[in-house]
Structures are given as C-alpha cells and as structure tokens.
Amino acid sequence: AQKxxxxxxxxxxxxxxxxxxxxxxxxxxxxxxxxxxxxxxxGELVFLIRRNSFDEQNEISGRYxxxxxxxxxxxxxTITASQVVDSAVYFCALSEEGQxxxxxxxxxxxxxxxxxx
Amino acid sequence: DAEIxxxxxxxxxxxxxxxxxxxxxxxxxxxxxxxRQDLGHGLRxxxxxxxxxxxxxxxxxxxxxxxxxxxxxLPLTLESAASSQxxxxxxxxxxxxxxxxxxxxxxxAGSRLTVL
Numbered sequence: 017a018q019k020x021x022x023x024x025x026x027x028x029x030x031x032x033x034x035x036x037x038x039x040x041x042x043x044x045x046x047x048x049x050x051x052x053x054x055x056x057x058x059g060e061l062v063f064l065i066r067r068n069s070f071d072e073q074n075e076i077s078g079r080y081x082x083x084x085x086x087x088x089x090x091x092x093x094t095i096t097a098s099q100v101v102d103s104a105v106y107f108c109a110l111s112e113e114g115q116x117x118x119x120x121x122x123x124x125x126x127x128x129x130x131x132x133x
Numbered sequence: 134d135a136e137i138x139x140x141x142x143x144x145x146x147x148x149x150x151x152x153x154x155x156x157x158x159x160x161x162x163x164x165x166x167x168x169r170q171d172l173g174h175g176l177r178x179x180x181x182x183x184x185x186x187x188x189x190x191x192x193x194x195x196x197x198x199x200x201x202x203x204x205x206x207l208p209l210t211l212e213s214a215a216s217s218q219x220x221x222x223x224x225x226x227x228x229x230x231x232x233x234x235x236x237x238x239x240x241x242a243g244s245r246l247t248v249l
Contacts, residue, residue: 022175049236061223061240107175111236119164119183119227119236120191125175 163229
C-alpha cells in the first residue's frame with residue numbers, strides 16, 4: 017500500500033530564512049509519481065510540481081527546489097529566502113502506476129509553514 | 134477558461150438529512166475525484182471516477198456515494214449526514230491516461246459542510 021509521511025506538522029521561520037519540508041513515501045511499485053501542492057490561507061489547492069520515479073534529477077524553479085532521492089524514498093521541498101507569501105500548508109502526494117494505471121493521489125497530512133516578517 | 138466549480142461553497146445541515154455536493158468541470162477531463170480535508174488527516178480520498186458510468190471507492194467511502202452520468206459532473210451524496218462528516222470537501226479532476234499531465238489534479242475551491 018502506498019503511504020506518504022510528512023513528519024513536520026508545523027514550521028515557523030523568519031522571512032529570508034531557507035526552509036526544507038520533508039516528504040517520505042512508501043510504495044511497492046517501480047513506476048510512480050510524486051507531487052507537491054500548496055494550500056495558501058485562502059484555501060485553494062495549487063499544483064507545484066510532479067516528478068516520475070525514473071527522473072531523479074533535482075529541480076529548481078525560482079526560490080523553490082526539490083530533491084528526489086529514491087535511496088531514501090524522499091522527495092523534499094526547499095524554499096530559499098522565504099517570504100511571507102510562502103505561508104501555506106504544503107502537501108506531498110504519491111500516485112502509483114499500478115495495474116491498468118492508477119491516477120489517484122495519496123496525500124500526506126501536510127506541513128503548515130508560517131513565515132514571519 | 135476551463136474551470137472546476139463546486140456548489141454549495143458552504144452548507145449547514147442536520148444529522149440524518151441527505152446532502153448532495155455538486156462538482157462540475159469544463160476541462161473535459163476523464164478523471165474526477167472527491168477528497169475530504171480534516172485537521173490532522175490531510176486530504177483523504179472518498180470516491181473517484183475514471184470515466185462516464187465508472188465509480189470507485191476510496192479510502193473513506195462509508196456513508197458517501199457518487200454517480201457519473203456525463204463527463205462534466207460528479208455529485209457527492211451523503212445519504213444520511215453524520216457529525217463525523219463535518220469537513221471541507223474538495224473535488225478534483227485530471228486528464229486521464231494517454232494525455233500529458235494525465236494524473237495532475239486540478240482542484241475546485243472546496244465546499245465546507247457542517248453537520249449539526
């Protein structure tokens with residue numbers, strides 16, 4: 017069975033600090049996808065990134081970067097020079113390929129990030 | 134622009150009543166999903182559909198039902214609402230197999246349901 021663990025329930029930082037959100041996953045499949053979603057205080061869920069299990073290259077998008085390590089089953093998310101607008105709940109999610117294709121996502125419980133001015 | 138809309142956005146009901154939450158998407162996506170969000174539990178899958186007339190149970194399906202009669206709509210019904218079903222409900226859709234970004238979910242704005 018697939019499982020996503022976000023051990024950090026809440027993180028509080030001061031603006032301009034770097035912060036890393038941890039995500040550890042469990043799956044029996046060799047083909048799977050990992051995601052990060054952002055939920056700002058307004059409540060909507062915003063897609064940030066998707067990686068497949070065959071692509072372990074780290075990715076950088078502006079102040080955001082993602083570190084995918086299959087050896088430790090982790091897909092961590094780092095925000096560099098955090099800003100108040102980064103305050104949100106961040107969810108990591110997993111989708112297995114599975115028999116016949118499986119496109120449902122299993123989510124972690126989320127990490128609430130507060131960036132203080 | 135394509136969108137996914139949920140209604141009502143807020144609802145208060147009483148225990149035992151039947152409640153239906155609507156979800157309508159104009160993305161022409163094959164897949165549709167219902168999740169509930171509760172503090173300490175994150176997002177949990179209730180039901181999902183990979184196409185018209187296809188429905189499947191998710192992790193927390195007891196007390197809920199869905200039907201998919203067309204591509205655009207996946208209404209979620211609570212047959213007899215219980216206080217434990219007080220939650221925020223999110224509908225989502227994704228393109229489906231064979232399409233780029235097949236499993237990337239686009240979410241609706243959410244429906245907050247309170248069962249008294």
